[in-house]
């Protein structure tokens with residue numbers, strides 16, 4: 001995944017391009033670059049490394065260029081070198097292009113263009129795009145036609161923005177990768193994601209696949225996939241500019257952990273009916289006769305899917321959480337009355353979209369539980385359900401896991417209330433009132449957590465185990481994923497009953513075991529004791545009154561609430577633990593080694 005931005009307005013484009021790239025760096029951060037159109041050609045600056053490196057290299061540049069494009073890269077074709085950084089140009093630097101996605105037929109196009117005398121310098125697929133535009137310009141096409149012919153020749157998925165010397169427009173196209181138009185006062189933006197320009201405008205147009213756009217200072221034209229001129233609705237996003245900055249925090253991750261009281265409040269807003277003691281989820285789909293549910297996601301979203309499946313199974317609804325990358329291998333043909341739920345923060349993860357498309361092809365009902373309005377998953381599912389967690393910039397997902405799990409709880413309750421074969425949710429009254437209390441309970445947990453001290457105490461160990469049962473098992477797996485992702489230490493999350501079937505062989509005094517006992521789970525106490533007997537320090541993640549508390553060497557306490565809430569609070573404790581360990585180890589917390597926020601290749 002990469003981030004692209006383009007800007008046209010009355011003032012210099014350089015500053016909004018750079019700040020936009022800083023906001024998009026979560027999408028990729030191994031090289032960056034910008035191109036602006038000055039009075040006598042295109043100026044291109046690019047380098048390997050972070051956006052800050054690019055910024056330092058052009059700090060003293062002054063330009064009046066009011067039109068430009070920028071890119072922050074996560075390399076797929078070719079290593080992260082200066083040459084492979086975007087923007088890419090044709091050899092005469094007449095056309096500059098930034099691109100997010102993959103040009104699948106680039107080798108064939110490159111061969112043809114080389115045969116025609118065009119020269120290439122990088123290892124990227126992207127470089128064929130400016131050369132192809134140049135090819136069509138050389139054959140007498142106007143810029144807009146040259147860009148359109150180029151787009152018609154490309155196969156694959158892309159969001160592209162291009163500038164052409166001697167021309168006052170930005171040309172852009174979208175096919176399978178996100179691209180949003182920001183509409184300001186006398187200025188326009190194009191970007192992979194809204195935070196890139198949220199400081200300047202909250203008015204947006206979500207472009208459709210197949211759209212080709214020409215953006216000028218005084219207006220925009222959009223041509224759809226059928227070559228028809230179209231008007232697209234301008235929408236207002238309800239994200240605030242301060243949601244995309246770090247504020248008083250050192251890292252986005254800790255800011256986002258601390259934002260959970262607010263993000264959870266938004267997730268539940270208008271979706272609970274405390275007077276009736278029930279939920280009130282607006283689902284525009286008849287779920288009364290579904291006979292099975294597939295919940296599909298990757299990484300953290302898969303763990304939220306596990307959480308949701310566990311709740312549905314408790315209501316006698318047959319539900320499976322499936323890793324999206326395994327969907328075609330591990331799932332037979334879904335029944336006619338199956339429901340498919342894609343769980344994806346970004347709504348752009350290729351594995352999840354692949355599974356969603358297979359479900360759509362099979363004709364089953366599909367729902368996307370997602371954070372990003374109008375993301376590809378939201379558009380392609382029959383119905384989007386938005387978790388409303390606000391922008392998540394840290395690569396490690398935190399607040400969105402909590403909101404996904406709550407959203408799946410609300411959906412599970414909705415299904416159990418309309419489905420004839422389902423049983424009712426346990427203690428629904430308590431669930432509804434505890435969900436209302438959850439934002440405050442998260443705040444309380446954040447204020448009182450002992451995770452920072454335990455992080456120091458257990459820093460120097462071989463391996464970290466997280467165990468739990470039922471809902472606690474999904475929290476254990478999520479706790480371990482977060483831990484390994486940002487500390488680079490080895491961590492595993494297990495169903496606690498599985499410990500004795502193999503992993504116990506690894507347990508020594510150098511393997512702290514975090515036992516998640518946020519609800520009734522006496523058997524986990526036994527499993528923790530088995531590890532303790534082999535020398536492992538035990539940390540109970542539980543209410544103070546739970547039996548595990550007597551056994552454990554250390555504690556991360558959560559209040560006694562409905563299991564949905566107490567397990568989510570246990571997860572908040574583990575988020576803090578990972579964060580503090582990673583801080584002690586001086587890791588790149590918001591941009592962990594080798595990882596990007598969402599993965600748009602299968």
Ligand code: F6R
Pocket residue numbers: 297298299300301302343344345346347348349352395396397398481482485597598599
């Ligand atoms: C882990 C993390 C990843 C994502 C996964 C799916 O902290 O962020 O594991 O959860 O790549 O991404 P989405 O939810 O955008 O589909």
